[in-house]
Amino acid sequence: MKRYKVIKNKKVQKQRKESFFSKVCNTFITLILTxxxxxxxQAYSTSSGLKFVxxxxxxxxxxGSNTTFKMTGESPTLLDDAINQINExxxxxxxxxxxxxxxxxxxxxxxxxxxxxxxxxxxxxxxFGNHDRCVGGYLTTDVYMDMVKESNPNYQFKNSYYSxxxxxGYKVIVLDDIITEEITSQGFIPDEEYKWLEKELNKSKNQxxxxxxxxxxxxxxxxxxxxxxxxxxxxxxxxxxxNPIGVFQGHYHAAKITQHNxxxxxxxxxxxSYPDAFRIINVTNYKDRAVFDLRWVExxxxxxxxxxxxxxxxxxxxxxxxxxxxGIFELKRL
Numbered sequence: 001m002k003r004y005k006v007i008k009n010k011k012v013q014k015q016r017k018e019s020f021f022s023k024v025c026n027t028f029i030t031l032i033l034t035x036x037x038x039x040x041x042q043a044y045s046t047s048s049g050l051k052f053v054x055x056x057x058x059x060x061x062x063x064g065s066n067t068t069f070k071m072t073g074e075s076p077t078l079l080d081d082a083i084n085q086i087n088e089x090x091x092x093x094x095x096x097x098x099x100x101x102x103x104x105x106x107x108x109x110x111x112x113x114x115x116x117x118x119x120x121x122x123x124x125x126x127x128f129g130n131h132d133r134c135v136g137g138y139l140t141t142d143v144y145m146d147m148v149k150e151s152n153p154n155y156q157f158k159n160s161y162y163s164x165x166x167x168x169g170y171k172v173i174v175l176d177d178i179i180t181e182e183i184t185s186q187g188f189i190p191d192e193e194y195k196w197l198e199k200e201l202n203k204s205k206n207q208x209x210x211x212x213x214x215x216x217x218x219x220x221x222x223x224x225x226x227x228x229x230x231x232x233x234x235x236x237x238x239x240x241x242x243n244p245i246g247v248f249q250g251h252y253h254a255a256k257i258t259q260h261n262x263x264x265x266x267x268x269x270x271x272x273s274y275p276d277a278f279r280i281i282n283v284t285n286y287k288d289r290a291v292f293d294l295r296w297v298e299x300x301x302x303x304x305x306x307x308x309x310x311x312x313x314x315x316x317x318x319x320x321x322x323x324x325x326x327g328i329f330e331l332k333r334l
Contacts, residue, residue, distance in 0.1 A: 049284040050170050053086050053095040053122075054212075056250030056278070057270030059103035059131065060113040068311050069253075070272045072103050074304045076116065078271050081301050082278055083120050089280065092122045093166050094154075096174075098250035098268065099129025099214025105139045107147070114151040123154040128176045129214040129251065135183050161193050163200050169285045171204040173197065175213040177228060187215030187228040187251075194233070201241055208283060208290040208331075209245045211238070216249035220256030220267040220324075221317060239263050244290035244331035246283070255320035257294070262331045264292055267324075274308035275319045276301070289332045296325040 058079055064072035071078065086095060102109040117124060126148070133139055141160050148155050160176035175197065177187040189197070201209065215228045217235050228234065238245055239260060246264045253270035255277075269277045276299040284291045299305055309315050319325065 048167060048169075049282055050093055050167050050208075051089075051091055051280070051282050052093050052166070052210075053089075054098060054248050054266070054268050054279045054281065055082060055095060055271055056098040056214075056268045057100045057129070057253055057272055058082075058097065058113075059100050059270070059272040060109060060116070061103040062109060062112045064103060066307070066311070070103070070270075071276070071304055071308045071311075072272060074301070074307075075103070075272050076112075077301055078276055078299055078304060079113075079116050080119070081299050082271055083116065085297060085300065087119075087121050092280075094172075095120060095122050095124040096172075096212050096248065097124065097126040098212050098248055099127050099178075100131040100250065100270075101126055101129065103131055103272075105132060105134040105137060107139055107143070110139065110144065110147055114147065118151065124152065125155055125172075125174060125212075127174050127212050127214050128160055128178045130178050130185055130187070133178070133180060135180060141180065161196065165207075169207055170283070171200070171207045171209045173200050173204075173209060173211045175211065177213050177215045185226045185251075188230055189228070189234055194230075194237070197234075198237060201237070205241065205243055207243060208285055209241075209243060210283070211245065211247045213247070213249055215251045216265070216267055217247055218249075218256070218258050218265045218267070220252050220254040220320070223252065226251060242334035244333060246281075246292060246331070248281075254318045255296075255324045257320075257324050257327065257329070259329055259331075262334050264329050264331055266294065269318055271299070273318070274305065274312055274315055276305045276308055277325075287333075289330050292329045292331065294326055294329070 059070055059072055060075045060079060061072040066073040102113050133144055161174060163173045165171055177189050179188050217231050244262050248266045250268055253273050254267055255269045256267040258265040268279050269275050271278060278297055280295040280297055282293040
């Protein structure tokens, strides 16, 4: 009987030792797998995501009148609606306006526009449009920028084209492709700015680059009077790089999305004319690619939107197809 108890006790002790050893092994293996998984995720996702809004062609005009193309008489209401919708969004890193903030290049119009923008709770920036400055008039580049700087603490740049890094892994480049020496709706990027752009792109080869400009590199539809005169040269430069690049444009009041390998060209609609919409964009960086998630947002002022649609012969030119509005696009790091 005693011998049986001794054998039984030894057996129990052995089972306890094996059970303890198994627990230690399982815990160790779990820790190894967890560390490996976290390391893999960190290597796979290289930085936190970026969320921004693109507004374009607001054409703000106090006491304006609607035309067959632009609802300038409703521009303050449309702007306030866009600001309210953006303020309802969470975690927006910045708002970018790709030109034509105002419809007439007068100081009083810009001042009134800036008063509305003071209600936006997120940082905002802009690229110049062809309606924003006077040719030979008072509202010059310097006057315009000084007024914006006084109202907007986030906009403190020396030149009309500039860059900044909103988050690790991302570079924002804002171009000024407006011709200020002549009255024209065409655009051009001069040599000095071209060389600056090349330097910025060279410094950003390991980042996802977001380029903002008014007059597009790729037209949503042919319009010789509105084109970028040296678009081929600019396109060749941009597409010579292997990192993901998004190019966000306005001017044509039309939606069009074109992908060339690792470059995504995004033409966005106007806020002032049908479809009275803007875009919310989420970008996520990964080790081998960047994912762009584009979301289409229309005004909640549906009466104004219906009026704007009635003024157009063919609204589809400006809304584009469904895949020109919202979608997910992957840009590889080549």
